[in-house]
Amino acid sequence: MLLKPIYKCSICGKYIEEPVHCGKKAILLLDSKRRLMLSKLVSGLLRHYPWEIGISLDREGWISIDDLVNGIKTKWKNKHLYQWVTREHIIALAELDPKGRFEVSGDRIRARYGHSVLVRIEYEINYPPKLYHGTSISKLNSILKQGLKPMNRLYVHTTISKSDALLNARRHGTPVVLEINVECLRRNNIPVYKAGKTVYLVPYVPPECIARVY
Ligand SMILES: [Zn+2]
Numbered sequence: 001m002l003l004k005p006i007y008k009c010s011i012c013g014k015y016i017e018e019p020v021h022c023g024k025k026a027i028l029l030l031d032s033k034r035r036l037m038l039s040k041l042v043s044g045l046l047r048h049y050p051w052e053i054g055i056s057l058d059r060e061g062w063i064s065i066d067d068l069v070n071g072i073k074t075k076w077k078n079k080h081l082y083q084w085v086t087r088e089h090i091i092a093l094a095e096l097d098p099k100g101r102f103e104v105s106g107d108r109i110r111a112r113y114g115h116s117v118l119v120r121i122e123y124e125i126n127y128p129p130k131l132y133h134g135t136s137i138s139k140l141n142s143i144l145k146q147g148l149k150p151m152n153r154l155y156v157h158t159t160i161s162k163s164d165a166l167l168n169a170r171r172h173g174t175p176v177v178l179e180i181n182v183e184c185l186r187r188n189n190i191p192v193y194k195a196g197k198t199v200y201l202v203p204y205v206p207p208e209c210i211a212r213v214y
Helices: 032-047 065-074 087-095 137-146 162-170 182-187
Strands: 006-008 027-030 102-105 108-111 130-136 156-159 175-181 199-202 210-213
Touching: 006 087, 027 032, 027 087, 032 065, 032 087, 032 108, 065 087, 065 108, 087 102, 087 108, 130 137, 130 162, 137 175, 137 210, 156 162, 162 175, 175 182
Parallel strands: none
Antiparallel strands: 006 027, 102 108, 130 156, 130 175, 156 199, 175 210
């Protein structure tokens, strides 16, 4: 994963991925390396292990941004790598996330999807024309027999982007991309929730709704 650096415009104050804004050189806020390490840490804390920094999420997954920053700087096991973090870094990271992983509301933040800790987030039901899911060839047989199940997450993660599905699949071995028949899900009264810019969540995909294997 290659992430662009994040800059802050010195004139209008916007967070941007270009080094120039409003006709002026912008201030570097997060270089690519820091952006990636902070993104991974915040995703992990808000989805899987908030207790590692002594915080707990509310029922809908929210946590105060200040508590998150303080927890990272005082309680995270590698806190020495994160002493530079401020609330501004967290807000910029959330605003510019390419997949819409995070949501900021007032002084709180949450992950939009991907939780293994139990949270209740209200998503909008949205059936896009096509959905894809990346997996590995070793899981294919059982998926074609039993369908797609959430495993250790709350939902099956799917995407409208075939290339994102392929990227996900590559992380698990010999990649396979499944095309899901969305009309079939609708016929079976299985809801599809829009969670991020390209990410859609489904409680279950029965085998008959898997349209193609790439
Ligand atoms: Zn500007």
